[in-house]
Amino acid sequence: MTALVAFALASALHAGFQATVTVLVYPVLGDRGPDEWRLAHARHSRAITPLVVVVYGAIVVSGAVLVLSGPGLLGWLALAAVAGALGMTAAAAAPTHGRLTDRDDALVTRLLAADRWRCAFAVAGAVLALAALAAEG
Structure with a gap:
């Protein structure tokens, strides 16, 4: 297996995971009230x-x-897109999660926005990795 194939598979896994979190997991979590948070x-x-x-x-x-x-x-473009997703996680999503011990609407809004950006970056990374594979083969 080449490095590009491995990265394309990992980026597809990453994009699928991130899309699931963005579309299914975070909306349900975000709908929790203060008593359930x-x-x-x-x-x-x-x-x-x-x-x-x-x-x-x-x-x-x-x-x-x-x-x-x-x-x-x-x-390189695929790597940059994935780095964008990881950067959004490190700079915005993870710290916001850490601050959400209690329900805070502003922090939940910030988390959901950061999550949409990292989903977009992850999907772009997967698309670019698959395009790189197609161009190579």
């Missing part, structure tokens, strides 16, 4: 953490291998 947020965090470790681990490792292999332009 702590328990729902804690359950969400515990349940999703192992999946985040696997998905993000795959995208980071395969991305590093792709960088070392010297990708073409589309590969």
